[in-house]
Structures are given as C-alpha cells and as structure tokens.
Amino acid sequence: MSQADAPVALDIDQLSVVFDTPDGSLAAVNDFSLAIRRGECVGVVGESGAGKSQSFLAVMGLLAANARVSGQARLGTESLIGRDVAELNRFRGVKLSMIFQDPMTSLTPHMTVGEQIAESIIHHLGSSAEAARARALALLEQVQVTDAPRRLDQYPHELSGGMRQRVMIAIALACDPEVLIADEPTTALDVTIQAQILALLATLKRERGMAMALITHDLGVVAGIADRVAVMYAGRVVELGTVHEVLKAPKHPYTAALLASMPRIDDAGTGPLPAIGGQPPNPRRLPSGCAFGPRCAYADDACRAERPSLIGPSSIEGTRSVACHHPLDGTRHAREST
Amino acid sequence: MTEPLLQLRDLRVWFPVGEGLFRAKRNLRAVDGIDLQVAPGEALGIVGESGCGKSTLARAILRLVRSSGGQILWLGRPIEGWSTARVRPLRRDMQIVFQDPLASLDPRMTVGEIVAEPLRVHARDLSRAERRERVVDMLARVGLPADVVNRYPHEFSGGQCQRIGIARAMVLRPKLLVCDEPVSALDVSIQAQIVNLLQDLKRDFGMTILFVSHNLAVVRRLCDRVLVLYLGKPMELASTDLLYSQPRHPYTQGLLAAVPVPDPDLQPQRLGGALGGELPSPLAPPSGCVFRTRCAHAVAACAAAAPQLQPVEGGHEVACDRWRDIGPYGATP
Numbered sequence: 001m002s003q004a005d006a007p008v009a010l011d012i013d014q015l016s017v018v019f020d021t022p023d024g025s026l027a028a029v030n031d032f033s034l035a036i037r038r039g040e041c042v043g044v045v046g047e048s049g050a051g052k053s054q055s056f057l058a059v060m061g062l063l064a065a066n067a068r069v070s071g072q073a074r075l076g077t078e079s080l081i082g083r084d085v086a087e088l089n090r091f092r093g094v095k096l097s098m099i100f101q102d103p104m105t106s107l108t109p110h111m112t113v114g115e116q117i118a119e120s121i122i123h124h125l126g127s128s129a130e131a132a133r134a135r136a137l138a139l140l141e142q143v144q145v146t147d148a149p150r151r152l153d154q155y156p157h158e159l160s161g162g163m164r165q166r167v168m169i170a171i172a173l174a175c176d177p178e179v180l181i182a183d184e185p186t187t188a189l190d191v192t193i194q195a196q197i198l199a200l201l202a203t204l205k206r207e208r209g210m211a212m213a214l215i216t217h218d219l220g221v222v223a224g225i226a227d228r229v230a231v232m233y234a235g236r237v238v239e240l241g242t243v244h245e246v247l248k249a250p251k252h253p254y255t256a257a258l259l260a261s262m263p264r265i266d267d268a269g270t271g272p273l274p275a276i277g278g279q280p281p282n283p284r285r286l287p288s289g290c291a292f293g294p295r296c297a298y299a300d301d302a303c304r305a306e307r308p309s310l311i312g313p314s315s316i317e318g319t320r321s322v323a324c325h326h327p328l329d330g331t332r333h334a335r336e337s338t
Numbered sequence: 339m340t341e342p343l344l345q346l347r348d349l350r351v352w353f354p355v356g357e358g359l360f361r362a363k364r365n366l367r368a369v370d371g372i373d374l375q376v377a378p379g380e381a382l383g384i385v386g387e388s389g390c391g392k393s394t395l396a397r398a399i400l401r402l403v404r405s406s407g408g409q410i411l412w413l414g415r416p417i418e419g420w421s422t423a424r425v426r427p428l429r430r431d432m433q434i435v436f437q438d439p440l441a442s443l444d445p446r447m448t449v450g451e452i453v454a455e456p457l458r459v460h461a462r463d464l465s466r467a468e469r470r471e472r473v474v475d476m477l478a479r480v481g482l483p484a485d486v487v488n489r490y491p492h493e494f495s496g497g498q499c500q501r502i503g504i505a506r507a508m509v510l511r512p513k514l515l516v517c518d519e520p521v522s523a524l525d526v527s528i529q530a531q532i533v534n535l536l537q538d539l540k541r542d543f544g545m546t547i548l549f550v551s552h553n554l555a556v557v558r559r560l561c562d563r564v565l566v567l568y569l570g571k572p573m574e575l576a577s578t579d580l581l582y583s584q585p586r587h588p589y590t591q592g593l594l595a596a597v598p599v600p601d602p603d604l605q606p607q608r609l610g611g612a613l614g615g616e617l618p619s620p621l622a623p624p625s626g627c628v629f630r631t632r633c634a635h636a637v638a639a640c641a642a643a644a645p646q647l648q649p650v651e652g653g654h655e656v657a658c659d660r661w662r663d664i665g666p667y668g669a670t671p
C-alpha cells in the first residue's frame with residue numbers, strides 16, 4: 001500500500017524552538033518541516049540533544065516556559081502553534097496523542113490502570129463510568145496486555161515496564177487519535193519487549209490508519225516500522241526520505257557514518273568499528289557552516305563557510321531531501337564511508 | 339590449557355526478601371548455579387534480559403556482594419569466604435567500569451585525582467612524579483590529553499567521562515576488567531569509540547574482560563565467548579561465533595531475533611518473530627526449565643526437571659533437553 005496520496009494528518013512547517021536561558025538563548029530546533037500522512041509512520045532519529053523531542057513537544061504545546069516557538073503545525077485544518085491550553089485540550093489526547101520513554105512518569109501512581117484509562121475516556125468522550133470501564137478493558141486487550149480484567153484494578157508499580165508502556169499506548173488510543181507521537185517508546189525496555197511493542201505499534205498503525213511519528217536513536221527500530229525517516233543533527237533535519245532511500249543508500253555523510261558505526265547483530269566482523277570521531281556539537285557553540293563539519297570526512301572550505309540548506313526532492317531523484325554540499329552518490333555502501 | 343584466571347563452581351547469590359509485612363522472608367535467586375572457567379586474556383560477554391542476574395554475577399566475582407553458595411577461584415585459590423581485608427590486595431587485579439559514567443566519578447575530585455586514586459591505595463611506593471606519569475600515560479592511552487588532569491568530571495561529555503572511568507580502572511593494569519553496561523548510556527556515535535578503545539586496550543594489555551551488556555550486537559563485536567543468563571541460571575555458553583551463528587537454546591534464539599537490524603528489507607519480518615511473554619517473577623520461578631513459560635518448544639517433561647548445561651560441540655554448552663530436536667537458528671543466515 002502506498003501512503004503517497006493519503007491526506008496529510010500532521011503538517012509541520014518551518015518550526016523553530018529557542019530557549020531563553022541565563023547563559024543566553026539556545027536554538028534547539030531550526031526550520032523543522034515534515035508532513036505525515038494518514039497511515040504513515042515517520043521515524044525521527046538523531047543523537048541526544050539533536051532536537052527530536054523538542055520538535056514534537058512544540059507540536060503538542062508542551063514546551064517548557066522558557067521556550068519561544070515560531071513556524072506552524074497543523075492538524076488537518078486546525079493550527080496548533082500559539083493556541084492556549086483550553087483550545088489545545090480539544091485536540092490533545094483526542095486527535096493527537098503522545099507517549100514517552102518512561103511510562104512511570106506519565107502514569108499517576110495512586111490511580112489504578114482502569115481508572116486512568118477510563119478518566120481519559122470520560123473526560124474527552126463524555127462516556128458513562130460503566131461504558132468507560134468496558135472500553136478500558138477492550139483497549140487493554142487490544143494492546144495485548146495479558147490478564148486484562150485483573151490489570152484494570154492494579155496500580156502502575158505492580159506492572160512491568162513493558163506492561164506500563166502498553167497501558168500508556170492504551171490511554172493514547174482511547175479516543176482514536178489521528179496522530180500518535182511516540183518519543184523513544186521502547187528505549188527503556190529489553191530488546192524482546194521492544195520487539196513486541198514495535199510489532200503492536202505497526203499493527204495499530206495498519207489497522208487504524210493512524211499517522212505516527214516515532215522518535216528514536218536506533219536506526220534498527222526505524223527500519224522495522226517506519227515508512228520514511230528524518231535524520232536530525234544539531235537541531236536540523238539533515239536527511240529525509242523513505243527508509244529504503246535513507247538506510248540503503250544514505251546521501252548525508254552523517255547518516256552514512258552513523259549506519260557504519262553501529263555494530264550489527266548479523267555482522268560477524270571483529271575488527272574496529274568505523275567510529276565517528278569527536279563529540280556531538282554543543283548547541284550553544286555550533287561551528288560555522290555545516291554543523292557536522294568538524295566530524296565529517298568530506299568537509300572542505302565550502303562546508304566551513306556556508307551552512308548547507310535542506311534541498312528538497314525536486315532537485316534530487318526520488319523523494320529524498322538532504323542538507324549537504326557534497327552528498328554521497330547514494331550507491332556507496334554505508335560501510336565504506338568515512 | 340593455561341590455568342584459568344577465574345573459576346566459578348555452582349556459584350549462587352540469593353537475596354532474602356520480605357514479601358509484605360508479616361510474611362516470611364523468601365530467597366530471590368539472583369544467581370543460581372553458575373559453573374564457568376575464564377582464561378587469561380579472554381573477553382566473556384554476559385547477556386540476558388533485565389533482572390536476569392548479570393550485574394549480581396559480576397559483583398559477586400568482584401566480591402562486592404556476598405555469594406550464598408558455591409566457589410569462586412581466583413588463580414586456583416578459593417576466595418569466596420575471604421574477609422574484606424583479605425580481599426583488598428586482590429582489588430588491584432580486578433577493576434570495574436560502570437554504566438553511568440558521570441555518576442561513577444566523584445564530582446569533587448579532579449580527573450587527575452580520580453585516575454590516581456587506585457595508585458594511591460594499591461601502589462603506595464610510587465613517588466608523586468611517578469604516579470603523575472602513570473596517570474598521564476593512561477589518560478593518553480584512553481584518548482584524553484594531559485591537560486584534563488586539573489579539570490572536573492562535570493566539564494566532560496558522557497563519552498569522555500567513560501574514558502576517564504576506563505583510565506581509572508586500567509591504571510593498575512588489572513588482570514580482570516569488569517564492564518557493566520559500559521556503553522549503554524552513551525550516544526550511538528560515541529558507543530563505537532568506546533568499543534574500539536576497549537578492543538585496543540585488550541589487545542595491548544591482554545587483560546581478561548567480563549562484559550555485561552544487553553546490547554547483543556556490541557557483545558558480538560567485542561567478546562570471545564558469551565554466557566546467556568535467564569532468571570539467574572545459565573542457558574547457553576559458547577564461543578561468540580557459535581552462539582551467534584548456531585544458537586541452540588530457544589531463549590538465545592529469541593533474544594537474537596529481537597535485536598533490530600537497520601535494514602528495511604529484513605527488519606519488518608524480524609519483528610514478527612519476537613519472543614513472546616515476559617520474565618516471570620524471580621520470587622516464583624517456573625518449575626523444571628525456568629524458560630518454559632515462554633518457550634515455543636516446551637513439552638510436559640520440561641516442567642518436571644531443570645535441564646543441566648550439556649555439551650554440544652567445541653565447548654558449546656546448552657541447558658535444554660530438546661536441543662537436538664530444535665536445531666540451530668542464528669542471526670547470520
């Protein structure tokens with residue numbers, strides 16, 4: 001199935017986030033644009049501090065008080081940026097839901113699982129308590145919580161990490177959202193439980209035609225369930241395309257280097273890994289020109305002089321965009337770069 | 339064969355835990371019957387899901403936690419009953435690197451003081467100048483310039499703090515380096531740097547490494563042999579080659595299948611083959627084979643008796659009575 005002509009569910013346009021801090025301002029997200037269609041999952045990858053979470057917290061209206069946002073984000077025809085809390089609450093948890101890495105911080109410790117799911121249903125859909133509890137049970141079964149009737153009356157601390165994440169997903173799905181944003185939903189879990197949760201998310205996306213943004217630092221996670229992927233570095237998208245384009249033939253040197261540096265379970269090699277040198281940049285002291293320049297094997301004077309802008313699909317074949325003065329030709333195998 | 343550096347015989351670590359106010363204490367069997375020989379210069383990976391006893395096993399070997407039964411032999415001598423005072427000289431030869439690089443470094447000490455600390459305790463005859471030289475040499479070895487000695491841990495990134503932690507652990511040239519999830523807290527691009535550093539140090543200093551990790555891809559890269567744990571018990575022990583290409587235990591097979599690969603042609607199908615279920619409560623482990631509640635191959639007999647580790651070939655051992663029927667099924671096609 002192709003999502004290419006499905007309607008756009010979430011349209012993020014030129015979004016920027018700046019934080020005011022005692023040491024001056026910090027540009028966390030710059031010109032972030034991404035349209036996610038119904039039934040499509042876009043993976044958002046990058047290292048710690050790349051701006052993945054802040055981009056989508058901005059969309060949710062959940063940024064810290066010292067943040068300034070510019071740009072636009074639309075859910076269908078409704079714009080999301082600059083709305084007050086009361087207005088946003090008409091969408092949040094209803095048409096637009098978000099789940100996080102640590103379910104424990106999002107769940108209320110002294111309420112049972114059933115109460116928490118039902119609360120959201122009663123609040124947003126105005127159901128009766130009885131109907132809400134029945135729906136809570138159905139949702140728990142849908143997210144494959146074992147022993148669902150008993151779980152309704154348990155407290156979060158009585159559940160395993162994987163079960164808690166399933167409960168979070170159930171709450172997020174309670175009102176049939178059009179868009180689900182998942183911020184590192186499996187990072188804190190064992191690989192075995194991660195695979196179960198990802199399989200569940202893939203099924204939900206397919207069956208409900210939901211649009212999904214999946215934030216992760218793991219390219220393997222993206223390869224499993226995303227249709228497209230946006231690679232972020234230092235607050236900007238540096239490469240965007242289908243998972244096949246980006247993971248099979250990366251054009252941005254950072255994407256290629258990241259792929260090459262990851263040890264793979266299906267690789268019997270024992271030599272040194274082609275590591276990326278240096279450190280991820282400090283957002284307060286970005287290098288001039290291309291932010292990846294100091295760590296890039298292809299950097300030259302042009303890279304140091306001018307920051308490359310994200311060039312869209314019109315000037316490059318396929319659906320891919322890339323922000324690089326010297327993009328790789330895309331045929332080079334990722335392992336051979338750097 | 340050279341004498342093993344370390345031998346474990348039926349090693350057990352049980353924690354007495356109270357369930358509720360008036361209930362009797364029960365034993366949580368965090369490590370339950372580990373037999374193992376580790377050769378000098380070998381890198382042994384210890385893997386398994388969270389709570390399966392990896393850290394407890396490592397800590398028991400370092401005598402940071404008391405074992406409840408069995409033996410730990412260090413260069414042939416049983417050390418498990420030794421007092422703290424008697425163990426102290428051994429610490430010189432056994433060092434540890436922790437998961438959280440920043441939290442494991444004292445914020446009030448300079449990097450130079452942190453790396454010099456083990457020398458101050460264990461190599462008292464060194465002069466100040468000699469100590470400083472050893473510290474600077476070791477820092478250079480882990481890729482840090484000499485001028486970091488006067489700076490404090492908070493000034494460094496996670497990857498750099500991990501280098502400092504490794505320098506501190508290596509400055510005494512220990513025979514055994516225990517690494518408990520040393521790259522798990524690091525950025526993806528930094529993980530490879532640290533894995534390469536550990537590989538270099540192992541080649542140059544020839545120390546033995548116990549590498550505790552839930553990252554099976556990193557273990558494949560770095561380790562010579564791998565021990566797979568489940569609920570404190572050994573499931574499989576094999577050379578890295580055999581474990582990854584021909585895993586015999588259904589648990590190992592399930593673990594390997596769950597690790598994502600960054601290839602959109604392979605990964606969507608792999609998701610479907612993930613191991614189901616969750617780790618049972620360690621306070622009420624299943625009877626017989628502890629893995630049977632999640633095992634697709636379980637039969638009635640599996641509930642009756644716990645399978646012992648049994649030889650497959652070439653030092654490969656598996657704790658499953660049905661391994662001949664199940665067949666190898668690995669991560670490499």
Ligand SMILES: Nc1ncnc2c1ncn2[C@@H]1O[C@H](COP(=O)(O)OP(=O)(O)OP(=O)(O)O)[C@@H](O)[C@H]1O
Pocket residue numbers: 019020021026028046047048049050051052053054055064066217283
């Ligand atoms: N309230 C705040 N004030 C100042 N800076 C902030 C604030 N919140 C976030 N930042 C900064 O914004 C940048 C982007 O952060 P973000 O949380 O989006 O990173 P991320 O890509 O999600 O990383 P991670 O993988 O660690 O979650 C970081 O440099 C972070 O330190």
Ligand SMILES: Nc1ncnc2c1ncn2[C@@H]1O[C@H](COP(=O)(O)OP(=O)(O)OP(=O)(O)O)[C@@H](O)[C@H]1O
Pocket residue numbers: 353355366367368386387388389390391392393394395552620
């Ligand atoms: N001091 C203790 N008292 C009681 N139980 C303990 C103690 N330390 C560990 N445990 C329990 O022993 C079991 C094994 O824990 P351990 O920390 O060794 O697991 P692990 O494999 O290192 O897990 P992780 O991957 O989460 O670090 C767990 O059930 C844990 O809760």
Ligand code: SF4
Pocket residue numbers: 252253254290291292293294296297298299300303308323324325326327
């Ligand atoms: S613009 Fe230059 S420095 Fe930046 S990624 Fe491309 S080649 Fe490297």
Ligand code: SF4
Pocket residue numbers: 587588589627628629630631633634635636637640645657658659660661
């Ligand atoms: S002994 Fe039985 S339950 Fe245990 S791993 Fe083998 S087949 Fe599965």
Ligand SMILES: [Mg+2]
Pocket residue numbers: 052053054183
């Ligand atoms: Mg984040």
Ligand SMILES: [Mg+2]
Pocket residue numbers: 392393394518
């Ligand atoms: Mg541990």
